[in-house]
Amino acid sequence: MLIQMKNISELMVDLAYSSLIFNNKEIAEEVKYLEEKIDETYYKLQEEAIKKAIEDKNPASAVILIRLATSIEAISDSAVEIADVVLRDIPPHPVLLESIKESDITITRQKVTQDSIMVNRTLGELNLASETGMWVLAIKRGDHWIFGPTENTRILSGDILLAKGPIEGVEHFKNLCTGRDKKV
Amino acid sequence: MLIQMKNISELMVDLAYSSLIFNNKEIAEEVKYLEEKIDETYYKLQEEAIKKAIEDKNPASAVILIRLATSIEAISDSAVEIADVVLRDIPPHPVLLESIKESDITITRQKVTQDSIMVNRTLGELNLASETGMWVLAIKRGDHWIFGPTENTRILSGDILLAKGPIEGVEHFKNLCTGRDKKV
Numbered sequence: 001m002l003i004q005m006k007n008i009s010e011l012m013v014d015l016a017y018s019s020l021i022f023n024n025k026e027i028a029e030e031v032k033y034l035e036e037k038i039d040e041t042y043y044k045l046q047e048e049a050i051k052k053a054i055e056d057k058n059p060a061s062a063v064i065l066i067r068l069a070t071s072i073e074a075i076s077d078s079a080v081e082i083a084d085v086v087l088r089d090i091p092p093h094p095v096l097l098e099s100i101k102e103s104d105i106t107i108t109r110q111k112v113t114q115d116s117i118m119v120n121r122t123l124g125e126l127n128l129a130s131e132t133g134m135w136v137l138a139i140k141r142g143d144h145w146i147f148g149p150t151e152n153t154r155i156l157s158g159d160i161l162l163a164k165g166p167i168e169g170v171e172h173f174k175n176l177c178t179g180r181d182k183k184v
Numbered sequence: 185m186l187i188q189m190k191n192i193s194e195l196m197v198d199l200a201y202s203s204l205i206f207n208n209k210e211i212a213e214e215v216k217y218l219e220e221k222i223d224e225t226y227y228k229l230q231e232e233a234i235k236k237a238i239e240d241k242n243p244a245s246a247v248i249l250i251r252l253a254t255s256i257e258a259i260s261d262s263a264v265e266i267a268d269v270v271l272r273d274i275p276p277h278p279v280l281l282e283s284i285k286e287s288d289i290t291i292t293r294q295k296v297t298q299d300s301i302m303v304n305r306t307l308g309e310l311n312l313a314s315e316t317g318m319w320v321l322a323i324k325r326g327d328h329w330i331f332g333p334t335e336n337t338r339i340l341s342g343d344i345l346l347a348k349g350p351i352e353g354v355e356h357f358k359n360l361c362t363g364r365d366k367k368v
Binding site for chain 2: 002010017061068072074075077078079085092093096103105127129131151169172
């Protein structure tokens with residue numbers, strides 16, 4: 001459960017910055033939705049940890065587990081705060097957004113065209129993360145979103161991918177999406 | 185300044201998990217040290233933002249900037265909390281650490297041997313992040329650490345690299361460090 005919380009909180013931070021960069025309220029709403037999931041898991045984890053402590057007559061593991069979970073929960077709260085900026089009406093300064101985009105690790109958005117080698121292949125088959133450094137955070141397909149896709153998620157023609165990675169990896173990633181590069 | 189805070193806070197979270205995985209107090213201490221840097225930047229940013237608001241007679245940008253900085257500062261506080269677990273004496277359960285290591289994004293540690301192609305090349309020259317997905321978070325060189333190396337940081341024989349990336353990228357990364365793989 002802690003690992004699940006860790007993974008969701010990291011996705012939330014990435015999505016929060018994405019919502020900011022692309023001034024996208026749908027992504028910001030997802031961050032809020034994921035916060036509910038984190039909270040559920042958090043309370044379940046506390047309960048289980050304490051039950052286990054009573055069983056083992058040993059508080060040590062429960063104390064650490066709950067401490068770590070509390071820290072992770074706090075990270076997810078901060079992600080909500082960041083996303084919340086987007087849900088309000090004062091837009092952040094464009095210079096700020098540009099500098100987030102141009103930092104070493106960036107977030108980019110690209111449409112997959114029909115002649116891309118990604119089409120009909122899963123993220124796992126493509127080995128995108130280990131071969132290009134780019135992580136797909138979310139996919140916009142038609143009018144819905146797939147947030148936090150897994151290695152079994154299949155890319156379709158027309159998908160819009162939201163990806164995070166090193167700025168040097170962006171061009172290759174975009175060329176893969178548009179079919180210009182034929183090799184991952 | 186906000187981008188600097190964002191980058192440091194992300195490094196702090198990664199280092200906090202690293203200190204946990206490798207039960208390493210030196211890394212945990214660095215997280216605490218970085219917190220001081222974050223706080224300094226945070227107060228400077230608040231001051232500058234408010235000065236600018238007075239100059240422009242417009243509160244909007246300052247409000248958003250300070251809100252974002254506050255959220256980032258909160259993330260760095262959580263990283264300190266995580267690292268603090270390591271600085272105390274109750275070690276987390278090995279099963280927990282194993283599952284952090286085996287999550288999709290993992291943290292690994294590897295020594296660079298003298299016949300590695302990395303030796304005497306900078307991280308920028310190697311394009312490690314975009315070619316392998318692995319980010320070097322820190323380097324242990326002799327008895328000191330280089331935390332948050334840049335693209336100009338040169339790898340030396342005997343360095344111990346602490347890197348974060350997709351679990352599928354770990355083997356290639358380790359083989360590059362030991363000289364078994366000769367091509368990034």
